[in-house]
Amino acid sequence: MKSILARRTRHSKFTPVNARVLIDGPSELVFDYAIPAGLDVRPGCRVRIPLRRKSATGTVLSTVEPEQADFALRELESLIDPEPLITPVLLRTADWIARYYGSSIESVIRSVLPEGVRSEENSAKTRRVAVVDGAAPPEVMAKLEKRAPRQFAILSLLAHAPGFRLAVADLGDGNAAALKAMEKAGLLRLETEEIRRDPDADNVEEILESKPLSLNAGQAAALDVVLSAVADPEKARPILLLGVTGSGKTEVYLQAARRALDLGKTVLVLVPEISLTPQTVRRFKSRFAAMQDQVAVLHSNLSQGERFDEWHRIRKGRARIVIGARSAVFAPLPELGLILVDEEHENTYKQENVPRYHGRDVAVLRAAFEPCAIVLGSATPSLESWNNTLIGKYELLRLDQRADGQSMPLVRVVDMRLEQTKHKGGPAILSDKLRTALEQRLEKGEQSILFLNRRGFARSLQCTACGHVCQCPHCAVALTYHRTDERLVCHVCGYQSIVPRKCPECRDPGILLQGYGTQKVEEVMAKVFPQAKFARIDADAMRRKNALRDTLAAFKAHKIDILIGTQMIAKGLHFPNVTLVGILNADLGLHVPDFRAGERTFQLITQVAGRAGRGDLEGEVIVQTFTPHSPSIQFARKHDFDGYSEQEMEFRRQFSFPPYAHCAVLTSRSTHERRAEFTLQTLHLRLAEDLPPGITLGEVLPSPLIRSHGQFRFQITLRSHRARPLTRHVQQILAKTTLPEDVTVVFDMDALNFS
Ligand SMILES: Nc1ncnc2c1ncn2[C@@H]1O[C@H](COP(=O)(O)OP(=O)(O)OP(=O)(O)O)[C@@H](O)[C@H]1O
Numbered sequence: 001m002k003s004i005l006a007r008r009t010r011h012s013k014f015t016p017v018n019a020r021v022l023i024d025g026p027s028e029l030v031f032d033y034a035i036p037a038g039l040d041v042r043p044g045c046r047v048r049i050p051l052r053r054k055s056a057t058g059t060v061l062s063t064v065e066p067e068q069a070d071f072a073l074r075e076l077e078s079l080i081d082p083e084p085l086i087t088p089v090l091l092r093t094a095d096w097i098a099r100y101y102g103s104s105i106e107s108v109i110r111s112v113l114p115e116g117v118r119s120e121e122n123s124a125k126t127r128r129v130a131v132v133d134g135a136a137p138p139e140v141m142a143k144l145e146k147r148a149p150r151q152f153a154i155l156s157l158l159a160h161a162p163g164f165r166l167a168v169a170d171l172g173d174g175n176a177a178a179l180k181a182m183e184k185a186g187l188l189r190l191e192t193e194e195i196r197r198d199p200d201a202d203n204v205e206e207i208l209e210s211k212p213l214s215l216n217a218g219q220a221a222a223l224d225v226v227l228s229a230v231a232d233p234e235k236a237r238p239i240l241l242l243g244v245t246g247s248g249k250t251e252v253y254l255q256a257a258r259r260a261l262d263l264g265k266t267v268l269v270l271v272p273e274i275s276l277t278p279q280t281v282r283r284f285k286s287r288f289a290a291m292q293d294q295v296a297v298l299h300s301n302l303s304q305g306e307r308f309d310e311w312h313r314i315r316k317g318r319a320r321i322v323i324g325a326r327s328a329v330f331a332p333l334p335e336l337g338l339i340l341v342d343e344e345h346e347n348t349y350k351q352e353n354v355p356r357y358h359g360r361d362v363a364v365l366r367a368a369f370e371p372c373a374i375v376l377g378s379a380t381p382s383l384e385s386w387n388n389t390l391i392g393k394y395e396l397l398r399l400d401q402r403a404d405g406q407s408m409p410l411v412r413v414v415d416m417r418l419e420q421t422k423h424k425g426g427p428a429i430l431s432d433k434l435r436t437a438l439e440q441r442l443e444k445g446e447q448s449i450l451f452l453n454r455r456g457f458a459r460s461l462q463c464t465a466c467g468h469v470c471q472c473p474h475c476a477v478a479l480t481y482h483r484t485d486e487r488l489v490c491h492v493c494g495y496q497s498i499v500p501r502k503c504p505e506c507r508d509p510g511i512l513l514q515g516y517g518t519q520k521v522e523e524v525m526a527k528v529f530p531q532a533k534f535a536r537i538d539a540d541a542m543r544r545k546n547a548l549r550d551t552l553a554a555f556k557a558h559k560i561d562i563l564i565g566t567q568m569i570a571k572g573l574h575f576p577n578v579t580l581v582g583i584l585n586a587d588l589g590l591h592v593p594d595f596r597a598g599e600r601t602f603q604l605i606t607q608v609a610g611r612a613g614r615g616d617l618e619g620e621v622i623v624q625t626f627t628p629h630s631p632s633i634q635f636a637r638k639h640d641f642d643g644y645s646e647q648e649m650e651f652r653r654q655f656s657f658p659p660y661a662h663c664a665v666l667t668s669r670s671t672h673e674r675r676a677e678f679t680l681q682t683l684h685l686r687l688a689e690d691l692p693p694g695i696t697l698g699e700v701l702p703s704p705l706i707r708s709h710g711q712f713r714f715q716i717t718l719r720s721h722r723a724r725p726l727t728r729h730v731q732q733i734l735a736k737t738t739l740p741e742d743v744t745v746v747f748d749m750d751a752l753n754f755s
């Protein structure tokens, strides 16, 4: 893959240059065109070009010097916009993404400049409006009423219209002549105005302006550092803001954003997923309520027209605050002064299809290119970001106390091995402790949250008597049960074992595949607490548009006593009346075949626990688990990130896992099992030849999710201390290999998902 920056742009009257153009449309065609004299064509510009016998549109990827054979090139027709739509910084970022993640530059440009934004069909709509400066004097009106009733009617309407302006279309048909005559007589003006398609137009919720809070000492110190980074970004490093749940990180973001805006700069706020962080969005909108029309929200549910308008508003500097999910990292903000990445540890920042970039890492890079200040915030930072503070790449700021002096919630761990014996037959869902605690909350009129992370497919074997989980002797990850061939398999190194009939540890025959979901919980709870009001938040229950918003609003209004949910309720929620959080099966995410299982469990428990006791009332958290001594659970119980990260980093170091190495996955997929496997074996052989030093090549293994969407999947895990040589090597081999038609191969750099 060639870098689009590799060839320098030398554009003057004397050296003719060609434009390399990515043609709009699904097929990622790239052609060179000669640039006609006098046309200022720069990378990132939108152009009209001849394609076969038609005219097409495209985006200039780069300008390149002509080669010998280029004499017969066709000329491009015209520039669509005089200014490049993609800023130089974003082009540079795109180029980095293409090379780092091994994606085609075309696919990256598609993310940077999405379809809805490119297509001229979506371009801004305009309309004709009639405008007056105020109500016409009574004598004029009296005259018109007699002689020209139609003109009289129009002026009466205008006199009461907001801003004294009305769309011509709204006046109804048959008024054209009257309007012309009135314009001529100086009774009104006719103007053309742009119509903004506002994604928030139907949001009736009133937004009240919030005033800045006076900061506590920790917040003030943190803000100071962020402000100096905003003032002098060239000198600043990326900042990791590690603040416990409820420590007031958002207030620091808000005040830092205010300063950047005051300096005439713009602000980009990234959140893990717009629909899951409604409160963060609302808090930004409230704080900047006075400039509400300068706040743009970018997310995947925008219509093409809305996206077009929001994007161009941002590009033109009319929207100076952008709040958005992952892809908003490409928002074309001019004069970017500050990037905030909230909940930086969240997996949703990683795109799971091409280009497979990590939004947080791209944000860090963009900040360096701009340059601008960047703050990554979390109560449970990713070990990648944490490690970057240890090696001095990032600056660490901490908030160790809750903002308004509340204490951290008390976390109790319930050993479910002891409970299981009381529940012969079905799974123990509710321990006695949790049941009693729920009863107490119902009596006192306080609210509770029950959390169950029923995600994933891979199931592990666990002994219900001693809690033992079958693990790989070489990799310290749980073995995955494969039903088809009745085996336990390690998905890191390929180790296999038979399925034990008894627990290998305590010889109890009660060794079980674990599993029950939120729906079952709701059913059980309704029987245990017939008088209580429940709601369930998970992907199944929240399909209806606005279902999540409405349910959260009902919970806030205390129309719901107990909220049951998956990770959808884990983050960003702030409900002061919630005093109890129950985590039903903390082990669920722990024993999946992924070296990050422990880290995710720690993060999840800490985040969910952080929803309790955020008001004046103290919070309590009850964690149900079969492995009460697991470090993820014990350190989360004590809200101890340092303790957790220390022991987890040691494990990562021993096995050369991230953050000590980059880890990538190469996956083959096919409806034909043998061909998927064989293709990957061929690639494995080629990768092994001339393997650059420092790269560890894993074996060809079935993916944990061996069959998905009717396709068989196999994978190879690769590790390397340096990222670039790994990507380059894989890309080179892939370029040289012709794949069978029905096999696709996917390369995922810095993979977060090993399924
Ligand atoms: N300086 C302050 N004085 C008083 N209250 C504050 C202050 N800063 C923040 N708060 C309040 O403390 C609560 C928690 O703050 P916030 O939600 O910003 O924390 P957070 O660190 O973002 O939490 P989380 O990571 O759990 O989402 C909010 O109600 C906020 O208004």
Ligand SMILES: [Zn+2]
Residues within 6 Å of the ligand: 472, 473, 474, 475, 476, 490, 491, 492, 493, 494, 495
């Ligand atoms: Zn192993």
